[in-house]
Amino acid sequence: xxxxxxxxxxxxxxxxxxxxxxxxxxxxxxxxxxxxxxxxxxxxxxxxxxxxxxxxxxxxxxxxxxxxxxxxxxxxxxxxxxxxxxxxxxxxxxxxxxxxxxxxxxxxxxxxxxxxxxxxxxxxxxxxxxxxxxxxxxxxxxxxxxxxxxxxxxxxxxxxxxxx
Ligand code: ADP
Numbered sequence: 674x675x676x677x678x679x680x681x682x683x684x685x686x687x688x689x690x691x692x693x694x695x696x697x698x699x700x701x702x703x704x705x706x707x708x709x710x711x712x713x714x715x716x717x718x719x720x721x722x723x724x725x726x727x728x729x730x731x732x733x734x735x736x737x738x739x740x741x742x743x744x745x746x747x748x749x750x751x752x753x754x755x756x757x758x759x760x761x762x763x764x765x766x767x768x769x770x771x772x773x774x775x776x777x778x779x780x781x782x783x784x785x786x787x788x789x790x791x792x793x794x795x796x797x798x799x800x801x802x803x804x805x806x807x808x809x810x811x812x813x814x815x816x817x818x819x820x821x822x823x824x825x826x827x828x829x830x831x832x833x834x835x836x837x
Contacts, residue, residue, distance in 0.1 A: 676758055677697055677760070678752050678761065679697055679707065679762070680709055681762075682712035684717055685718060685806065685820065685827060687819055689801040691734050691736070691821070695734070698738065705739065706731070707751055708741065722831075724741055724743050729821075729823040733823050749780055749784040758786070760790065761792065765799050765800070765801075810829070811832060816828065
């Protein structure tokens with residue numbers, strides 16, 4: 674029975690991420706959604722907020738039976754600590770491929786016991802990213818088709834706080 678870990682910034686989680694989680698959940702007997710504490714991009718939400726938002730969003734989407742965790746440092750160490758066999762990632766446009774390819778090969782060099790598994794985005798989410806959601810939200814746009822309502826509320830609260 675395989676255990677997988679789905680790492681990401683999740684700043685915040687979107688319907689595109691949720692679609693990947695739902696599909697990965699069907700393939701793996703155990704799935705961890707792992708929020709990276711210090712992503713290479715500077716996040717809008719703290720790691721604690723991103724974990725809470727991710728948990729609420731997955732509950733709202735009716736996805737149970739998985740764990741949301743956070744990690745700092747090397748992904749492969751986190752994967753080892755949780756006895757994972759696979760690393761799940763999502764692929765959208767061409768632009769994702771280069772980065773994901775590099776990460777997968779680097780992770781294999783560092784730890785050959787993990788297999789990287791890629792899920793192709795759903796057509797309707799192929800241009801959806803956390804950055805787009807934040808940008809639309811920042812200018813007061815409606816993001817209700819991109820994220821669950823709990824995420825929308827968290828974004829509103831955060832942006833109001835930042836503006837005050
Ligand atoms: P990271 O900073 O690690 O790329 P993200 O939260 O941006 O973290 O993304 C985590 C993973 O989810 C990545 O593999 C990314 O390609 C994938 N992903 C993000 N948005 C989507 C989407 N709309 N459809 C499919 N995969 C996605």
